[in-house]
Amino acid sequence: MKSAVIVFPGSNCDRDLAVAFEAATGAKPAMIWHRDTELPDDLDLIGVPGGFSYGDYLRSGAMAARSPVMQAVAKAADRGAYVLGICNGFQVLTETGLLPGALLRNAGGHFVCRDVALTVENAQSAFTSRYDAGESISFPVAHHDGNYFADAETLDRLEGEGRVALRYAESVNGSARNIAGILNEAGNVLGMMPHPERVIEAAHGTTDGRRLFEGLVEGLMARA
Amino acid sequence: MKARIFVTLKGGVLDPQGKAIHHALDGLGFGGVNDVRAGKLIELDLADGTSDEDIDAMCRKLLANTVIENYRIEKVA
Structure with missing residues (x-):
């Protein structure tokens, strides 16, 4: 099983994500610098990590989304590789157009840094198969x-197609x-937006995040 | 040739920055402000003959995120 983590200038969760990938897959992921135009062949899993790529210049994720490596990530996604974008990685994926909508400044204007309760809305996806639907x-x-943010039509479509994987149990940022x-x-x-890679070991307080990575690996094994 | 690109949030998109500015203006005693929306001004110094289509493409592909933002191009001689 081959995995990779994309590294932009300003990424700061890339190593945490690499540790989570390695714990789940048993192999070190390739660390791919943003200027690379090609990814290793036959990647199964690509992580787009959190951080502040390019200093959040212009818009969060905007510059990273236009970097050469993201075109390669889009191609890999097209052929079916799993792509997981966390936090800034989510912003990059919306800016790239791989996911609809956009991530705006938090409604309260504050940087939010705390544990939040989430509900697993769709437990059928490759990313959430180890959770129960409705699990907190x-x-x-x-x-x-x-x-x-997305327009009402897009939101309805996301809901209708079961594409809302995770929902905050209460308002966190105005989403x-x-x-x-x-x-x-x-x-x-x-x-x-939440960080599963930060809760994979007992010392982290909870290991709720571990199952996301284990489920992915299980799904990939089943597919192979 | 220069162009100024004004990027603004679409109506209905929440603007916490504008709200904070509004609040600060209120605090300074300027009571007559109904609403504040903050945007961006991007100035481009362009090679002569750069086409309107190219400038528009720059806006669509990078300078504005058209999911949430509008843009207006103002060419300066």
Whole structure:
């Protein structure tokens, strides 16, 4: 199983994500610098990490979305590789157009940095198969621009197609319909603001995040 | 040739920055402000002959996120 983590200037969760990938897959992921135009062949899983890529210049994720490597990520997603964007990675995926909508400044104007309760809305996806539908889990968030926005038609479509994977149990940042994470149409791309990679070991307080990575690996094994 | 690109949030998109500015103006005693929306001004210094289509493409592909933002191009001689 081959995985990779994309690294932009200003990424700061790339190593945490690499640790989570390695714990789940048993192999170190390739760390891919933003200037690379090609990814290793046959990647199964690509992580777009949190952080402040390009200093959040212009808009969060805007510059990273136009970097050469993201075109390669889009191609890999097209051929069915799993792509997981966390926090800034979610912003990058919406700016790239791999996921609909946009992430606006938090409604309260504050940077939110705390554990939040989430509800697993769709437990059928590759990313959430190890959770139960309706299960309540806790992940940390740390963001300033996590206020998910899309027009009503898009939101209705996301809901109708089961593409809202995770929802905040209460309003955290003003997100439309308390959306915390969404899937693409094919179900192989997930963007989410909360950080599962920060809750994978007992020392983290909870291991709620671990099942996300384990479920992904299980899904990939089943597919192979 | 220069162009100024004005990027503004679409109506209905929440603007916490504008709200904070509004609040600060209130605090300074300027009571007559009904609403504040903050945007961006991007100035481009362009090669002569850059086409309108190219400038528009720059806005659509990078300078504005048309999911949430509008843009207006003002060409300066």
